[in-house]
Amino acid sequence: MSIKITFIGAGNMASSLAGGMIAKGMDPINITLCDINEQQLAQVRKQLQVNTTRDNINGCQKADVVVLAVKPQVMEQVLAPLQGLFQQRKPLVLSIAAGITLAKLQQWLGQDMPIVRCMPNTPALVETGATGLFANTNVTATQREQARTVMAAVGLALWVENEDQIDAVTAVSGSGPAYFFLVMEAMVAAGTALGLSEQVAKQLTLQTALGSAQMAITSDVEPAELRRRVTSPGGTTERAIGIMEDNKLREIFAEALQGAYQRSKELSG
Ligand SMILES: NC(=O)C1=CN([C@@H]2O[C@H](COP(=O)(O)OP(=O)(O)OC[C@H]3O[C@@H](n4cnc5c(N)ncnc54)[C@H](OP(=O)(O)O)[C@@H]3O)[C@@H](O)[C@H]2O)C=CC1
Ligand SMILES: O=C(O)[C@@H]1CCC=N1
Incomplete structure (x- = not known):
């Protein structure tokens, strides 16, 4: 260029x-x-x-x-x-x-x-x-x-x-990195609380984020199906995802992105 x-x-x-x-x-x-x-x-x-x-x-x-x-x-x-x-x-x-x-x-x-x-x-x-x-x-x-x-x-x-x-792009990908960084922060803290060193919890969290994004981008399979493939019936992931769904993670994201979208509209004055 x-x-x-x-x-x-x-x-x-x-x-x-x-x-x-x-x-x-x-x-x-x-x-x-x-x-x-x-x-x-x-x-x-x-x-x-x-x-x-x-x-x-x-x-x-x-x-x-x-x-x-x-x-x-x-x-x-x-x-x-x-x-x-x-x-x-x-x-x-x-x-x-x-x-x-x-x-x-x-x-x-x-x-x-x-x-x-x-x-x-x-x-x-x-x-x-x-x-x-x-x-x-x-x-x-x-x-x-x-x-x-x-x-x-x-x-x-x-x-x-x-x-x-x-304004929708702003809510999804403009602000989006901050949502993923927040999830990383939360996972590192939770892993540390479970007894891992902070360094190990961080390395595992970041590599998992990278691997998941790479899988979702490079495969033809939808993220929902990739999630199902991790979730063994009666296993650990099912328990964790159940707790996230019970705590309305999807609704939290819907409300959060709606908030970012509205704020983008407001910024024009
Ligand atoms: N950060 C992000 O992830 C994203 C940001 N954006 C948009 O990008 C824009 C910049 O954001 P961001 O980089 O985070 O902001 P920053 O505050 O980091 O950068 C803006 C810079 O502009 C300077 N500045 C202020 N007044 C003037 C002036 N008169 N002439 C020249 N420079 C001036 C500021 O100086 P000083 O700090 O001294 O005021 C500051 O260094 C925003 O409009 C934001 O909406 C878009 C997508 C993502
Ligand atoms: O938070 C903000 O307003 C800017 C726009 C998208 C990301 N950062």
């Missing part, structure tokens, strides 16, 4: 995406990260050898693609000074901010800007990210392919059918 890409905001998600792109072979010379926080910039410079600047306008001067990676709450104030530059020269804008609609972004950047709303996740750092994308009508076919290529460099990249589905 020889396009020039600039990230506005150099936090968790921008460094995960940039790190994943570099791991995939993109030259860091073509990547610029902008942030108001010099400490944050020093860290990404050291880690990734990318260009950095505290001046967002300067950082966007030569960009083919600009990724908006600041918190939703500061997006409007971050974009106001960029409107002039983007009226002269229109890069493809990818917004990864949860909840900020295309209508709001167009209002803040100009109605004619090509913008793709993307919802990636932090496993992008290890090239196993999952991203949903939805483009506004200003985005050309070439730019659609450019947006997909940027996100596909760090994992799975899927177009969704309408903008509302980006």
Whole structure:
């Protein structure tokens, strides 16, 4: 990829995406990260050898693609000074901010800007990210392919059918890594309580998570059937799953994802 890409905001998600792109072979010379926080910039410079600047306008001067990676709450104030530059020269804008609609972004950047709303996740750092994308009508076919290529460099990249589905993607895969990390934390604690050392409980938990995900991804068999194959009648798994079902694990997930989806809607203000 020889396009020039600039990230506005150099936090968790921008460094995960940039790190994943570099791991995939993109030259860091073509990547610029902008942030108001010099400490944050020093860290990404050291880690990734990318260009950095505290001046967002300067950082966007030569960009083919600009990724908006600041918190939703500061997006409007971050974009106001960029409107002039983007009226002269229109890069493809990818917004990864949860909840900020295309209508709001167009209002803040100009109605004619090509913008793709993307919802990636932090496993992008290890090239196993999952991203949903939805483009506004200003985005050309070439730019659609450019947006997909940027996100596909760090994992799975899927177009969704309408903008509302980006809020659903946020609830499923945007926030999703945190759900799995919570399950890992809980399993390590439970294994430690059963007498394993924390280190052994952690190694077993993480390897089990990896193996389960790999099995589910590589086989044609549905997760429900893979679960049944672990669950011997009258055995240990049956007892454990029964306790999870009695405690309404499925309902907890349904309610939790509904909460994330609603919060994504609220963030647009
Ligand atoms: N974290 C995740 O898993 C995911 C996050 N997202 C979205 O990505 C976006 C970024 O999230 P995340 O990376 O976690 O957030 P971070 O807080 O880690 O990163 C945002 C960075 O932007 C900086 N910043 C604030 N104001 C400006 C400004 N005016 N110009 C340039 N930089 C500025 C912040 O500095 P300071 O801290 O000093 O304010 C911070 O370093 C959010 O909109 C979020 O919804 C999407 C998918 C997954
Ligand atoms: O929690 C958040 O709001 C962001 C969006 C998805 C993951 N992190």
